Amino acid sequence: MRALTWHGKHDVRVDTVDDPEIINPRDAIIKVTSTAICGSDLHLYDGYIPTMKAGDILGHEFMGEVVDTGSASTLKKGQRVVVPFTISCGRCYHCSKQQYSGCDNGNPADNQDIAQTLYGHPMAGLFGYSHMTGGYAGGQAEYVRVPFSDVGPIVVPDGVDDDKVLFLSDILPTGWMAAENCEIEPGDTVAVWGCGPVGLFAVQSAFLLGAERVIAIDHFPRRLALAKTFGAETINYEEAKTYDVLMEMTGGIGPDACIDAVGLEAHGLFVDNVVDQIKASTYLGTDRIHAIRQAIIACRKGGRVSMPAVYGGFVDKFPLGALMEKGLTLKTGQTHVQRYTEPLLAAILEDKIDTTFLISHRMPLEDAAEGYRMFHDEQNEATKIVLKTGAASLH
Structure with missing residues (x-):
């Protein structure tokens, strides 16, 4: 064959x-x-x-x-x-x-x-x-x-x-489980990092599970346009600072739930991500975790973080303090x-x-x-x- x-x-x-x-x-x-x-x-x-x-x-x-x-x-x-x-x-x-x-x-x-x-x-x-x-x-x-x-x-x-x-x-069950892990409540705002296939299904699923607002984050115009077809608001991270825009959109509170649908090959010219890329290329680290860092930092206190994205090994600069001090719940796993x-x-x-x-x-x-x-x-x-x-x- x-x-x-x-x-x-x-x-x-x-x-x-x-x-x-x-x-x-x-x-x-x-x-x-x-x-x-x-x-x-x-x-x-x-x-x-x-x-x-x-x-x-x-x-x-x-x-x-x-x-x-x-x-x-x-x-x-x-x-x-x-x-x-x-x-x-x-x-x-x-x-x-x-x-x-x-x-x-x-x-x-x-x-x-x-x-x-x-x-x-x-x-x-x-x-x-x-x-x-x-x-x-x-x-x-x-x-x-x-x-x-x-x-x-x-x-x-x-x-x-x-x-x-x-x-x-x-990818459909993965996007659905990502949204389900957010434990969405009526009136919730959900932010989704990455408008690839899983991210787009997570956007669709979040609305179906009762989210009032979904904010989709990416830099590819066509993928952002697809997210809009489901009613999502969008952020192009190459044109604006994601954290600042999310705070403005949520009155300084932050999203109720955040989904990392990017994973270990995060892109973008951010200081932390450039360091991650250097470490990955020199085998000093395996994963680039810019998206999950942003999700944890942006999520409101007491909020939920869902990580359907794939990670393979060990990481540094993980914001463990923010995860603990803000009382966040993190759910992840293969689907x-x-x-x-x-x-x-x-x-x-x-x-x-x-x-x-x-x-x-x-x-x-x-x-x-x-x-x-x-x-x-x-x-x-x-x-x-x-x-x-x-x-x-x-x-």
Whole structure:
């Protein structure tokens, strides 16, 4: 089969690789029809996530048709399914609490030591996202093996276009959980750092969960314009000082809740961020945390901070004093996707949530390397790239 493989920093290639096979009775094999490039994939592309190996198949946002099943799978051949990016057993302590991204069994035992050393505990397995998270082949491929297929995939009704439901695999539940973690109350003002895919879904979700005002922060005009379509007020951080504007907009109080949808590759010519970038480039630090610093400093006293953005290692200059002295609550984590897929699918089918607005480009899988370059270098224009298997170029 054809699949997108990782070969090093800014080096991804569509190669011919072995077809996946059923290994466990709970497995299924999916023929991928649509798969997307995620902002988290760019952390791999930029070389920030450790334990990648040459030839690893990328991709964790995908859906398709069931073509084979193990004896214990609950799926049937011919069904169309969306697959969560988290690989979760459904039976362990954490899964029983619907904390699916903390699953104890999704990450194979021979890979758990890496994460346990770095984080204290191993996380769940993830598709196409390094050997620290299981070394699983990802979904930017013609076919993919799906472990625990009786727990993760959600069956899509006939007649529903891929584009409407594909993002149930990751970014829609991630944006929703980010807003849910804000514990939004009537009348709340929510500030969202980053108008990438997760940030835009967080904007949409915050309004749906009852926020009165949402303030979206970015510097790409098209992404800010998309946030406005949902009713958000916007700040272009290249044209104004974010903290000062937020204080002015909230009468000096600060937002009730803040969402960091930027993560470890924060951009911008700010003193703290420039220092972070130097440290990252010289391996003295791994993450650039400008966005979460701003969110903590700007959030009102007693407010809530939600951090769906990905961070990978250790940081300095973290405003721990502000977090404590202001009495803030910080919630974060990989998304418990399986908790949200059914209610969010229902919301999509009832036209309460729109997902297709985000797609800027549709490309064949064979053009995936160019898709990565575009998503990396042309972020104003490329808001979301969907790859289609066996299709001619549609962009």
